Amino acid sequence: MKQIARIEFAHLPTPVERLPRLSEYLGGPELLIKRDDQTGLATGGNKTRKLEYLLAEAQNLGADTLVTTGAVQSNHCRQTAAAAARGGFDCILVLAGERPDMVSGNLLLDQLYGAEIVWTTREARDETLQQVVAETSAAGLSPYLVPYGGSNATGACSYAFAIQELLMQGVQADWIVFASSSGGTQAGMVVGAHLFEFSGQVLGISIDEQAEVLQERIAGLASAVADFLGEDLTFSSQDIRVNADYLGGGYGVVSEMEREAIRLFARNEGILLDPVYTGRAAGGMIDLIRKGYFSSDETVLFWHTGGIPALFAEKYRGVVSGEL
Numbered sequence: 001m002k003q004i005a006r007i008e009f010a011h012l013p014t015p016v017e018r019l020p021r022l023s024e025y026l027g028g029p030e031l032l033i034k035r036d037d038q039t040g041l042a043t044g045g046n047k048t049r050k051l052e053y054l055l056a057e058a059q060n061l062g063a064d065t066l067v068t069t070g071a072v073q074s075n076h077c078r079q080t081a082a083a084a085a086r087g088g089f090d091c092i093l094v095l096a097g098e099r100p101d102m103v104s105g106n107l108l109l110d111q112l113y114g115a116e117i118v119w120t121t122r123e124a125r126d127e128t129l130q131q132v133v134a135e136t137s138a139a140g141l142s143p144y145l146v147p148y149g150g151s152n153a154t155g156a157c158s159y160a161f162a163i164q165e166l167l168m169q170g171v172q173a174d175w176i177v178f179a180s181s182s183g184g185t186q187a188g189m190v191v192g193a194h195l196f197e198f199s200g201q202v203l204g205i206s207i208d209e210q211a212e213v214l215q216e217r218i219a220g221l222a223s224a225v226a227d228f229l230g231e232d233l234t235f236s237s238q239d240i241r242v243n244a245d246y247l248g249g250g251y252g253v254v255s256e257m258e259r260e261a262i263r264l265f266a267r268n269e270g271i272l273l274d275p276v277y278t279g280r281a282a283g284g285m286i287d288l289i290r291k292g293y294f295s296s297d298e299t300v301l302f303w304h305t306g307g308i309p310a311l312f313a314e315k316y317r318g319v320v321s322g323e324l
């Protein structure tokens, strides 16, 4: 396997904990949690692992400015802004959506980290991004484009190594369940499961995409990760396990399912979930437990991917107010 350049700033290995009270409450399989909400960079999340490799690449290319894009409450943008501050880069974030009256949650942290923010619409996002990169170069700077969600082979390879980390912690699990969106996390995990011989199943709960679309994207990305690592492996859609039954009203539309999951993790285990990603993934996992999808002698590991600042965003106020 190739050596991949990395700048170490994540808090690793992240802890693996038991969730005995939640397991008992649900009366299902044994539940574990992998705490990637504790990776560092303003409360952490899955983008921190990806950014260790992306920043090393940016540095090796002589870049001085990180440019990336995401939604208004993007965790990826917040972690990129924090990584930029830590690594001595400038940071420009192209945020797609309505500029809110009240600055809160991830957006507040983006500003605190000194990122420059360029507003755009979802439709014009890619065009605005290219324009910002061109303008940054024209101004004599060296931009490095961090891909959407940190999900190219460079970023996603971090989750192959995260599987190695989990196995080195001596954890046995029959299932790994987590939120899957741009697909980098799952692509890396699938490659890692193969290379480091994880015997369980890797099940992504889709946040905002139909199963076939996401499976195809992840298979392509997983093949790219394997190639990047110098491994002769290709993946097809059938190798990728995705459940897209929990898309609800769409991206960031919080329903009682997410609210219940957030409440159950908080009140049984003292653990915070976010309304957009981990709340939806945990809600899906809880529903699958109730339907008997996992057998009761199995162990299910919920891989927490972060997102906590969104819990404090004005947009999701209803989730944590008395309405809960």
Ligand SMILES: *Cc1c(COP(=O)(O)O)cnc(C)c1O
Binding pocket: 045, 046, 047, 075, 076, 149, 151, 179, 180, 181, 182, 183, 184, 185, 186, 274, 277, 278, 305, 306, 307, 308
């Ligand atoms: C980005 C993100 C995800 C999705 O990860 P992908 O690699 O894009 O699939 C899941 N959870 C949280 C909290 C995220 O910020």
